[in-house]
Amino acid sequence: MEKKVALFAHDILQRKIPPIGSAVLSSCYVRQCKKRGFVFGNNAGIAKLFDSIQSAYGDEYLAQIDPAYNNGKHEQWIRLKSDKGQLNMPLARHLIIALHLFSSADDFEGALKNESILLSASSSPRPSKNEDAHSGKMIKYRQKIEMLLALRSEADVEYLWKKAYKPTHWLMENDNAWLIAKLRMPKKVAVKVEKTIDSRDAGYAALIEAGVDELYSVAKDPKRVNIRNLQTLLPNSLPHGLELRKQRFPLTYHQIKRHQESVWYFRLRTLVWSISEIIRMKLPVNYSTVRLTSAVASKVFLVFSSFFEWDLESLARTGVDAEALLKSTGVSRDWEGPPIAISF
Incomplete structure (x- = not known):
């Protein structure tokens, strides 16, 4: 038993346990007494705890380490109530009580930490109604000012007086340091984040290259081959932002x-x-039929027929291959139109 107490004492003294107030230590002892069944009504059973310690350690050992016990002063040998901010017991007695109640230094240290937290929470003074109101106003008015500053980064105190007189007035009187710090706070600078090239870029570019001729086929209800329709060749649309699209899909963007x-x-x-x-x-292929059947302005038909020198009567007799006729014009897909002004 003597060795057990010595090891416990050594373990406790080697730990960096912060100073513990008598209220925490007393409450910790009392709580553990109740857990271990040393109770008397609703209170800690001091007599039961003393009897248990006597039985566990024996009179001879207790008398050896504690002069008061040796002198027969057993009545108040265990004192769990704080007196003038102290638990008036020698260190050896504390070690015996702690070892008997907690069995290990780990459990004792953990109980002290928990008790400190519990007492700290329960003893925290509750704010008065006035303090609650003050805190509520501070939060509310700070939020108002922060919102205004976020909407207008160059705002100064004159702007705040104009847009939020009451919050500004209250903060000037009650939270002036915070308000001044907010007005002096350096403005946030947008940081450009370099975007990496998407791993799908090369594949998407190849899909457009492979499928674009199909979009240009001369078929019913032709649609202009623009950015949106070119993206129908892809499994997913590209990012909407132009810069992001160029950064993440450079090859695809080039193909588009x-x-x-x-x-x-x-x-x-x-x-x-x-x-x-x-x-x-x-x-008959003429101005009237084109006007009735085509979405293209009839005046464009007249200009194109002349510019490309189409023999419409011959085409009507022999028939026409639309793809061949389009190819025969010799113009590219980015053609800027005939050198003739056409007013629409």
């Missing part, structure tokens, strides 16, 4: 820019399809 269709080429492609359909239906 390269294959976009000009307005004039789209008009030509649409008109060629209309002419082929008119001839297929054995209708």
Whole structure:
């Protein structure tokens, strides 16, 4: 038993346990007494604890380490109530009580920490109604000022007086240091984050290269080959932001820019399809039928027919291959139109 107490004492003294107040230590002892069954009504059973310690350690050992016990002063040998901020017991007695109640230094240290937290929480003074109101105003008015400063980074105190007189007035009187610090706070500078190239970029670029000719086919209800329609060749759309799109999908972006269709080429492609359909239906190819059947302005038909020198009567007799007729014009997909001014 003597060795057990010595090891416990050594373990406790080696630990960096912060100073413990008598109230914490007393409460810790009392709580553990109740857990161990040393109770008397609703209180700690001091007599039961003393009897248990006597039984465990024996009179001879207790008399050896504690002069008061040796002199027969057993009645108040255990004192769990704080007197003038102290638990008036020698260190050896504390060690015996702690070892008997907690069995190990780990459990004793843990109990002290928990008790400190519990007492600290329970003894914290509750704020008065006035303090609650003051704190509530501070939070509310700070939020108002922070919102205004976020909306207008260059705002000064004059702006705050104008837009939020009451919060500004209250903070000037009650929280002036915070308000001044907020006004002097350096403005946030946007940090550009370098975007890495998306791993799908090369694959997406290849998909556009492979599928773009199909979009340019002369077919019913032709659609202009623009950024949106080129992206129908992809499994997913590209990011909406232009800079982000260029940074993350540079190859794909290049293909899209390269294959976009000009307005004039789209008009030509649409008109060629209309002419082929008119001839297929054995209708006369002229100003009137084009105006009725095509989305292209009829005046464009007249200019194109002249510019490309189409022999419409011959086309009507022999029939027309729309793809061949379009190719025969010799213009590129980014064609900027005929050198003739056309007013719409």
